[in-house]
Amino acid sequence: MSGFPQRFSDRVTRPEAAVFVSGVVSMGLEILAGRMVAPQFGSSIYTWGSIIGVFLAALSLGYYQGGKRASRRATDERLVRILLATGAFVAVLILAGDLLLVGLSGFPLPPRFSSLPAVTVLFGPPTYLLGFISPYGAELSRKESTGAASGHVYAVGTIGSIVGAFGATFVLIPALSVSMIGLVFGLLLVVTSLYILSPAFPRRTVLATVFVAVLLVGAVAVPSAGYSVRGETVYQTQTAYQELVVADLGDTRTLYLDGQPHSAMDLEQPNRHVFDYTRYFHLPLLMTDWRNGTAGSNGSDGPDGGTADAPHESGDVDRVLFIGGGGFTGPKRFANDYDVTVDVVEIDGEVIRVAEDYFGAEERPDMRVHNAEGRQFLRETDHTYDLIVLDAYKKDKVPFQLTTLEFMQLTADRLDEDGVLMANVISAPTGPASQFYRAQYKTMNEVYPQVYSFPTQGGTVVQNVEVIATKSEERITQKQLERRNVRRDVGIDLAAEIGDYRADVETDDVPILTDDKAPVDALLEPNAGRRYVVSQTGNATTGAGAAAG
Template sequence: MSAIRQRFSGGVSSPELAVFVSGVVSMGLEILAGRMVAPQFGSSIYTWGSIIGVFLAALSLGYYQGGKRASRRATEERLVRVLLATGGFVAVLILAGDMLLAGLSGFPLPPRFASLPAVTILFGPPTYLLGFISPYGAELSKKESTGAASGHVYAVGTIGSIVGAFGATFLLIPTLSVSLIGLVFGLLLVSTSLVILAPTFPRRTVLATLVVGVLLVGAVAVPSAGYSVRGETVYQTQTPYQELVVADLGGTRTLYLDGQPHSAMDLDDRNRHVFEYTRYFHVPFLLTDWTNESTEAPHQSGDIDRVLFIGGGGFTGPKRFVDDYDVTVDVVEIDPEVIRVAESYFGVEERPRLNIYNAEGREFLRTTDRTYDLIVLDAYKKDKVPFQLTTREFMQLTADRLDEDGILLANLISAPTGPASQFYRAEYRTMDQVYPQVYSFPTSGGSVVQNIEVVATKSDERVSQAQLEARDERRDIGIGLSTELADYQAEVETGDVPVLTDDRAPVDALLEPMAGRRYVVSQTGPGGNVTAGTG
């Protein structure tokens, strides 16, 4: 075997460089896989378990096959071929990843395994190829013993994985799109191949390197359709927390988070409630005591003076509250990019009675010394629910931050009945452990997955549906809620679901029956008519 050429003054050999880069790319692709898969399959523990399992299995198989062939076939040129083949697969991921994910989502599997075929087919092959690099690198190593060569390769590859994990998490994902991140990893493979080939540059291998480089750049350069079923994409980015898309369709601007509609705004009437569920945010104004129910003073808020929203999105509720009522609204949003997008695309601006905080909801409640009359919890998605915002301990924290007759409203996504209702019923039972009275309002009817508004009060008095309807007629709160109050659900069966606690909150298992189910987001037209949309 010819001596390994040294590339750098520090004595890093070509095989060591290849091993390091394979570690960077394998871990970087693993982090990236979570972002690519989330819009189609969500980002539950089952999705991440599938990703981690597939990457480990593919690497193990690559290590095994590479080890069997290394003694006979390990050369620097073959290292380059493996790197380039991996780069070719990355180009396919960039160009057709979304289409392939959509096409692979129809396998008839239990929901918790739904993402496994797609992850295996898309990310298994390139990860398998990267597994060849380490045994080839050990075979080409100049170390005197097998143990020294193996240990050195493991160390270099692990350092590369650390760089890939931190680089993707803290640098690439917050600043670049998925396709550009893929391009970065692909070009890293191509440039490493060129470094290994220098100074001889075999003609055929160099040509293959250039072809892969062109494929990678071309995959990114091919313009994606700016119009889809969502409408015209106005803005799109990856944040440290989620994929974020702003799209316009038929005079309505919608904010999508990880592929699901979160907020919507009528471009001609920016304070109109487009999504029906946001109208239910006004229900607490019918549950408070009023000293004067005269309708002479418009848009009264009763005893509600200070409101906290946990979760901002497009700020539909906060904007409407500040405009309609004499209340001060604090909004806590964990994702700074969501705040920036709300300000840039949804007409949000801080004012004397609208305060915006970039913080995690539970931590904000734990550290603040303020108390509120109403807390609106709007931080849940269909398949991604921060468990720390669901537990009995968290509900107790909200109660501690509410005034004596304070109210908590939680916007859940679930089915009201059937197997897909488990999360909703568990959350209802958990809130019932802390609050004297809990009310439930499904927003779309039937047993489909939908927004369900669960309202909990510290008052011991139970307010009936008839009383709420009477108050709606007497009180002027700026919006009529007769249709919404008709959805009042008097009885909720909770005997077969757990109370969620910090010690045990099986949120992913409770959400699992909703996987693959149609999510209905009812929408209101300018004239008040309600139609069903799909999330």
């Protein structure tokens, strides 16, 4: 084994190692930037465009400046200094990244450019420094000609970028937190520095290397109280799709995905609706014919209009599909309260596990859980449903493939003759920030004869707007819903929700969304920077920063 370091050194030169690692770290940081920025600015095309543009600009500037200086300044020791300076910037990202993101989010820019200052300040400097590595590596290369040196170095750097992209995407992000991923990249820079310094190990440079390593480890090891305005953090991780946090505040446990509250549970009364908008999930039970249902008294003896005396009447609704699980508030309530079979489709397997471990969800004969993408599941299933609830969305938007005309036709094909479709949309009900909601309404109306909407908050704030579509040609009036609410025993008094009935929605100025053209990002742009408001039963209100970015 004693000859291994020498044989390795013969095959991989020090400059090549630096170039390879710079490729790994630059592309890894670019992937990581998306995860760090999304909770504050969302993950829209504008955010990703800003990230890609800043990284390319910083690398280009680094290549240019590094090329100018390489012929007279390129040495192994200077190469190490650049790697260590980059590592120090990574430590700053770990320690103060979230604070800087919040502080840099207030620039008076058009919404589509809102993430640009933060991305530039956080990721511009380390990426700029990494741009120096390739021209320095070419200058220090053993190749005889400039062309051979340049081609070899850039090939090595590109291979490193490929490793960084795949490693961050498929290995690091699913397994580690953002800070730990930053630590991996930082320590990779430190280890490479030590390799370049060997076997001489100049004292001053080694001390600098040790200092940066301590800085990186210290940035991760800074003790955290595990408490924020969201409450005490019970569990936190990075999934393959998003940042996931479970936090307890008083008796309320909340699931946050990319910084936005998605589900909440009362730890003392787990069956109670905590967020107001989840109560609207019961409205479709008042929109069916109930040919097989019987009238009953209004059972509303709980603080949110719910009762533990299940099952209540569900009329003609026997089979329900929820696309999007979150904390399983809706699915659990339907399975507990009604004599129905519930299928839940959730794309993120970690969300399913957390729902089971922290929110009391469990697969059982009347509630089946499927780890799949919603549209693919609908395309492949042989089942039909009486009610489909679309409750899948990220911080800033519904996945576009669940918004289009073709998808709405697929839902209609999977609904029974009297089936009902319900879509939970985050948008403003009126004004510029209502464009996406009104486009969704218009698209559903192309497939379904009747479409209804129920904004869950007053005014023009960004909120949950519930859009319900039926196959019936007959329009149900608000008065009819009020009478049905009195006569039918669905276990919850929906009088307040029915009061939010919207008869007319203006759609002349918005497009029909199709697979070929679904400009969801453009329609949601007016939402950027606006506070998303979701009320809790009992009038408590939760805000989640920008609803779209």
